[in-house]
Amino acid sequence: MAARTESRDRIVRATVQTLATEGYAATTARSVARTGGFAPGVIYYHFDDLEDLLVAAAQYTGESRLARYREELSDVTSATELLERLERLHTEDVADGYMAAVQELTAASSSSPKLAAGIRTQIEPWQNFAEQIAARFVARTPFAALVPIPELARAAIALFLGMEMLSHLDTDGARSDAFFTSAKQAAALFDVMASAPGNLP
Amino acid sequence: MAARTESRDRIVRATVQTLATEGYAATTARSVARTGGFAPGVIYYHFDDLEDLLVAAAQYTGESRLARYREELSDVTSATELLERLERLHTEDVADGYMAAVQELTAASSSSPKLAAGIRTQIEPWQNFAEQIAARFVARTPFAALVPIPELARAAIALFLGMEMLSHLDTDGARSDAFFTSAKQAAALFDVMASAPGNLP
Amino acid sequence: MAARTESRDRIVRATVQTLATEGYAATTARSVARTGGFAPGVIYYHFDDLEDLLVAAAQYTGESRLARYREELSDVTSATELLERLERLHTEDVADGYMAAVQELTAASSSSPKLAAGIRTQIEPWQNFAEQIAARFVARTPFAALVPIPELARAAIALFLGMEMLSHLDTDGARSDAFFTSAKQAAALFDVMASAPGNLP
Amino acid sequence: MAARTESRDRIVRATVQTLATEGYAATTARSVARTGGFAPGVIYYHFDDLEDLLVAAAQYTGESRLARYREELSDVTSATELLERLERLHTEDVADGYMAAVQELTAASSSSPKLAAGIRTQIEPWQNFAEQIAARFVARTPFAALVPIPELARAAIALFLGMEMLSHLDTDGARSDAFFTSAKQAAALFDVMASAPGNLP
């Protein structure tokens, strides 16, 4: 069983790497096998078909990125720092192509219910995570009672996904940089207001 | 020449429809031809290749949706109304699949520089449009001098794109509905604050 | 009728030019039409099909080249001069691509009886012409009675065709140059021997 | 590995046969597969593309024919016998279509640099072989010092290629027969002269 798991993982990792390096369209059974250094046929011992493998790859990617996000954001207290770290994470996402993979899979999921279900499952923990972070910050504001956390978290995720989408279109990262610069300024303002007398006892 | 244009349009429309209905992966020369009821070969009489056609489809979609957005939002003054109309437009986008097409093409553009350039060109007018709307609303707030319009506009587009992406994953539209409900409440708050004495002379 | 002939000629010339410039494989109805600046459909008013047109092109080419050969070789008397002029003609053949066209058509004729017949017809006058030249030179030698003119002429044509074939493979013309240099030396020897006392009264 | 080679060979042989039987234009992936009794797709498992396969076919043909030529001509001493054997080999070439294949590929190579390079490589050993034979015969003549072996060898190859080209145009072989008959007479003359006192000590 350990062997089975190990082999499976090897295939999944090769898939993620191929997805990130060569893009969704070029992620074929053969190219994955070439990346991983195994025979194409072995894929079908561990996965029903390519769709199945892609779902696994999406989960693997999502989980490892989520772990990275948790690690980086767990102890953040100021909005300024939150934005700084998010910018760093966003840069990583774009650089390593992992999120590009997820985005491609999301688009592809419109023609594959199995893939769509897989991605849906995989987004849920992100929603929870985003809610945690959102709650932590909203709690410190006078609007705490008014802001619906789930919707805010969802909006944050949507914003992030959309930003990655737009980032991929730009040849340089200038616009994303500009966005984060502005967002950090807003965050600074938020921090000032949140720490003003009367807001936090 | 009129015939040429008409025929070209017919192909483009069939492409958009196929993209919306069957997804990017299933949008092949054959499937487009099947949708439009013409021979696959005719595509290559009017377009260099499939990439070329997809770029045209992206432009067509973008332009017609932008026209619709302009029409609907040109005379909006209150944030509440803005959100109401945006919700309606978003519903249309999801229903007719036009934006789905754009989203799929955006994702696919990571493996096609030609497509990426086409989409980039096509996004520019949306950025300008979003800036217009954003400027109009920000002007009425005390933060007018602080808010960078281009970045705000870009964030709005990213948010919208991301929302559509997430909407496609959901089998029902409950979450999008919830989001707009909350957003409208926030908008109402904004309208109250914006019209408070001291903000507008 | 004059119009018909003129139009036909225009098409044939466009075909020859396309054949020379873009090669046999790229000589399609459309590319010929593009070269000549007319609509593809017009070809079918003057020719049954593309094969028919290619036969006409082969004849046209052959005839114009033969005229050029006659012009250049009609008054040649010494073997040295013959070789010099042949070298010049060979250079022309390779440069303008006309003979390349004939060679390609010859190869293609193996899958087209109609084309084969056309080429065959077109080679006959070359055989006659070569026989004339050969006879003129052999007459001055003591072997006159022994040498079979038709076979010699055929060998000369074969040699020439073969040389063109090999020329096309070389990226530079060094080898053809070397061949002609040697051949000219042999010709000089021939001229000396042919003019020696006892050979010509 | 043996299987790989065996399968590759099967494809190459089918290609040569198709080339010989149906001509270059009709040698498509499908027709080769039909000839060999395998699926078209398997070609692309063993070769990058059709060009690659055609290069391989040219090499295979060239090598096997060259081996046959060596075998037949290695111990020939008299010109008469040389011509007799060349005639036999020529007949074989025309009959089995092997040289037809080479000729078609040579013509086609004008539109394919890769093919041209392949053919060029493949012609080199023939040049060497022809030089060996030529040297052997020239050595016995008083012109030994005057005759440039490489050019003579090249001319011989050109003549042979040209003869095959012309042979393919003729529906019967009468003209080639006539050529060889005459050539053999000339060879007899050569043999007499070469063995005359004073030429060989």
Added chain:
DNA sequence: GATGAATGAGACTTCATTCAT
């Protein structure tokens, strides 16, 4: 006569998937 849009067959090629080894 001429045009050029349209057709349909067929070419090359790729790919997921299977299966004998």
Added chain:
DNA sequence: TATGAATGAAGTCTCATTCAT
């Protein structure tokens, strides 16, 4: 389990040819 050769369907694209205008 793993391999890698083989299959067959499907994809993109080109082309000769036709035909309404």
